[in-house]
Amino acid sequence: MSPRVVATHIWPEGIDSPQAVPQLDLDWGGAVGDRHYGETMQSGARQKYLYERGTQIRNHRQLSIVDFDELARIAAALGIDDLAAGVIADNICTEGIPYLTALPGLTRLVFDGGAVLVTGGENTPCTIAGQMVTDRYGGPPAESFPKAAMGLRGIVAWVDRPAPIRPGEGIRLVPPSRM
Numbered sequence: 001m002s003p004r005v006v007a008t009h010i011w012p013e014g015i016d017s018p019q020a021v022p023q024l025d026l027d028w029g030g031a032v033g034d035r036h037y038g039e040t041m042q043s044g045a046r047q048k049y050l051y052e053r054g055t056q057i058r059n060h061r062q063l064s065i066v067d068f069d070e071l072a073r074i075a076a077a078l079g080i081d082d083l084a085a086g087v088i089a090d091n092i093c094t095e096g097i098p099y100l101t102a103l104p105g106l107t108r109l110v111f112d113g114g115a116v117l118v119t120g121g122e123n124t125p126c127t128i129a130g131q132m133v134t135d136r137y138g139g140p141p142a143e144s145f146p147k148a149a150m151g152l153r154g155i156v157a158w159v160d161r162p163a164p165i166r167p168g169e170g171i172r173l174v175p176p177s178r179m
Contacts, residue, residue, distance in 0.1 A: 003096035003171040005111070006068055007085035010034040017132065018086045024165040026115055030062030030158065031091050037062070046124065059158065060120040065109070066090040066154035067100035077148035080137050087136050088129040090154060094171060101152055106176035114163035120156045125149035 010033045011018040025032040029039050041059040043051040051057060066088065075083040085093035094100060105121040130145025 001096040003094055003173065005092060005165060005167050005169045005171065006095045007093040007167055008165060009086040009089075009091055009093075011036075011089050017135070018089050020086060022166065024091060026159050026162045026165065028159055028162060030059065034063075034091060036064070036091075061123075061156045062158045063091045063117060063156065064089060064123050064154060065092045065094060065100065065117070065119075065157055067097045068093060068095040069098040070101060070152040070154065074145075074149045074152050077152075078133065078140050078144060080133075080140070083133065084136075088132055088149075088153070092165060097171070097173070101154055103155060103173070104176055108160065108174040109157065110172040110174060111163070111165050112169040112171075113165060114161065115159070115165050116161035117157040118160045120158060122151070123153045123156045125153040129153070 008021050008024040009018040010021055010024070010031050012033050013035050030037045038059050040056050041061065043055040043057050044053060047057065066085070068085070071083040071085065071093070075081065101122050103119055105119055107119045109117045109119065125146040127142045127145060129149070130142030133145055134140065134142050
């Protein structure tokens with residue numbers, strides 16, 4: 001199966017959970033309307049070895065991408081029937097990239113509609129996403145999510161070329177060695 005987009009979501013500030021959208025509108029700051037939108041961000045716990053918390057840095061977490069196959073593997077590890085796209089705050093759910101989380105950083109995802117994203121590496125699982133699963137499915141406890149999702153949680157990316165992304169679009173992967 002050729003890689004393609006299955007679903008697109010944004011998670012606006014002030015809203016309890018991500019919302020499905022018919023297309024992801026991208027500009028240089030990421031997904032317009034999403035809480036992770038912006039060309040820069042404040043450093044936090046994930047950057048503690050480099051920066052003091054609150055330091056203004058480049059936003060390499062503009063977008064979160066997961067693959068349908070990896071979501072199914074997380075669901076099995078958690079003992080739930082399925083884990084739907086968008087539940088763990090992914091902006092893009094793909095199909096046909098079964099080892100998406102293992103893609104090397106700086107891989108380009110080239111979408112049929114013209115958008116290009118640069119991968120920044122694994123989106124480390126956390127209890128925030130775990131709580132989203134608990135809220136949606138009534139269990140398991142949020143604390144079980146990080147272990148179940150390690151190596152499967154997907155990746156973060158930033159915009160290299162803005163254009164809308166729509167469900168159904170094909171995706172071409174360009175490894176960093178080709179750049």
